[in-house]
Amino acid sequence: MEYIVALLPVIAFLLILIYLDSFKLIKKNLLVYSIIWGICAAILAYFINNMVVSIADLHNRAFSRYVSPTVEETLKSLFLIFLVMKGKIGFRIDGAIYGFAIGAGFALYENIFFLHEIPTDNMWLWIIRGFGTAIMHGGVTSILGVLLMHAREKQKGILKYLALGWLLAVFIHSLFNHFFLSPLASMFLILIIISSMEIVLFRINEGLLREWLELEFDTEVKLLGMIRKGVFLQSNSGKYLISIRDKFSKLVVFDMLAYISLYLELSIRAKSNLMLNEAGLPVKKDIAVNSKLEELKSLEKNIGKTGLLAISPILRISKKNLIKWSLL
Secondary structure, three states, X not given: OHHHHHHHHHHHHHHHHHHHOOOOXXXXXXXXXXXXXXXXXXXXXXXXXXXXXXXHOOOHHHHHHHHHXXXXXXXXXXXXXXXXHOOOOOOHHHHHHHHHHHHHHHHHHHHHHHHHHOOOOXXXXXXXXXXXXXXXXXXXXXXXXXXXXXXXXXXXXXXXXHHHHHHHHHHHHHHHHHOOOOHHHHHHHHHHHHHHHHHHHHHHHHHHHHHHHHHHHHHHHHHHHHHHHOOHHHOHHHHHHHHHHHHOOHHHHHHHHHHHHHHHHHHHHHHHXXXXXXXXXXXXXXXXXXXXXXXXXXXXXXXXXXHHHHHHHHHOOOHHHHHHHHHO
């Protein structure tokens, strides 16, 4: 029974977050890697914490309030930072789920460790660890994931938001370990705050994602229609392309137009798949997608970085847009 109340709540909370994600963008392998990293972070934290205590000869209370939150939140954040910087996460909701998964992995190992190290029949201890400490570990890393993705989408201030998210995670963790309230009251407070925060976050971000989808889907359909009708150069985007054509060779300009057309086609298909995911409808796989993606990469090489930068205002190329290729 101790194992159930110590381990099940954080797993159930993670599954609820995945269920709440209407667009179902989470990759199972990254989710598993996130949980595994959380476990690895807990193991590393055990050795680092012991080393710090032995060197600094800290009082147990000072250690739990200030040292362990700093060490543990730093270790948990590393894999999340890697995922964001490598462009493996597309949206803030994904950052929240992967962040919580890392915290869940950490909490699972930590609670299993304490179940073996603390021989007690006091069920309240495991209830508090399962519903309080474990949810706290997942929640604070989830907050960091959201802030990192917010900065990534804005394409600025990522170090500022990284510092803010890390400090917030350490602060909440430290505050929880201060035990200003009774352990039971702290548990309920964490449950209420983390649950409310995640629900509000999911609703706000799904609204923003839906708005982004509808706005760009309509724009891209119109642009692609103009290209296929041969009237693209009469549009504002076409006039912009004409204005920069003298800076590139005719062959590169031709490849730019081909790239814009293929990019729009794939982007529209990816957004259609996203809408089907949200509606719970099956997504049909296009066997030609891989060859089209290869063609897109070939055109990118021909155009070069300067050319891609020049046409980026037409396509609104960003990390959020590029992540959609995974939906194909």
